[in-house]
Amino acid sequence: MKAIVRYSVFILVAAALAYGGYRMLLPATSKTTPTEKAEKEEHADSVALSDAKIQAAGIELAKASPGVLRDSLLLNGIVQPNQESLVQVTPRFPGIVRDVRKRIGDVVQKGDVLALIESNQSLTQYELKAALAGTVIDRQTTLGEYVSEQKPAFVIADLSTVWVDFSVYRRDLKRVSIGDQVFIDPADGGTAIEAKVSYLSPVGSSDTQSAIARAIVTNSEQRLRPGLFITGRLTLSAKKVGVAVKSSALQTVENRTVVFVRNGEKFDARDVEIGERDPHLVEIIFGVLEGDVYAAQNSFIVKAEMAKGAGSDEH
Structure with missing residues (x-):
């Protein structure tokens, strides 16, 4: 019986020694130190992008700065010629058009000859002249056509200013006043055009249940074309904030709201705390300082590049 016990003990000791030797042969499992963990987290929250790559990706850089947040009302409208700077040129006597000198789109000066008309009464020709400087926007006559004082032959408009007529629905009429600021999108990729409401129609349209709010807009660069639809954002209130960034700069990383701030290369x-916002700007309460350069447009590309870097660190 004692021999059996001694044999069992021997077997257990041998097994333990064998297991210990096996463990010694296994590769050691590395443990991440707190310092290494912090370095890895820091690396995961930043990514290097060259200036060339930033430009190629279309990433817009901007500086965080004080801004104005606007509570606004989006309005749809149409560009019209300024009716106070428009003239209809009508023949003085009925007759036949013998020559046409100007066409739609031509820029004319006051006194320029638009057409030659042979009078039916005297059978002599007389000149039809421009009554003001501007652009020919309509022509209702052709060579050899009979014309009379009953119908305008040409319409000339000075397009250095235009009317922008916005439709304001009845529910919003109490919110709109003469003198209100409006930012007009010219749809040419340029900056918005600032103007003010100068007229509110005293009557409305039964079909659309809306009334006209008109802005007279300087148009020296011809950015607005009569006949085209337009959108405008009417300012209802404005609030100045100490630091603001573009709304497109905000991204979400691991349930954190961040802004990608340029630091060297x-x-x-940056984790941020945001305050009030409007369709274009966001107030930054904490996380970004005035003067910080950040990714304003296409910031999602920075997020994607950062995710690639974090993924490569895991291997």
Whole structure:
């Protein structure tokens, strides 16, 4: 019986020694130190992008700065010629058009000859002249056509100013006043055009249940073309904030709201606390300082590049 016990003990000791030797042969499992963990987290929250790559990706850089947040009302409208700077040129006597000198789109000066008309009464020709400087926007006559004082032959408009007529629905009429600021989108990719409401129609349209709010807009660069639809954002209130960034700069990383701030050759993901916002700007209460350069447009590309870097660190 004692021999059996001694044999069992021997077997257990041998097994333990064998297991210990096996463990010694296994590769050691590395543990991440707190310092290494912090370095890895810091690396995961930043990514290096060269200036060439930033330009190629279309990433817009902007500086965080004080801004104005606007509570606004989006309005749809149409561009019209300024009716106070428009003239209809009508023949003085009925007759036949013998020559046409100007066409739609031509820029004319006051006194320029538009057409030659042979009078039916005297059978002599007389000149039909422009009554003001501007652009020919309509022509209702052709060579050899009979014309009379009953119908305008040409319409000339000075397009250096135009009317923008916005439709304001009845529910919003109490919110709109003469003198209100409006930012007009010219749809040419340029900056918005600032103007003010100068007229509110005293009557409305039964079909659309809306009334006209008109802005007279300087148009020296011809950015607005009569006949085209337009959108405008009417300012209802404005609030100045200490630091603001574009709304497109905000991204979400691991349930955190961040802004990618340029630091040397890298972008750092800065956790931010945001305040009020409008369709274009966001107030930054904490996380970004005035003067910080950040990714304003296409910031999602920075996020994607950062995710690639974090993924490569895991291997």
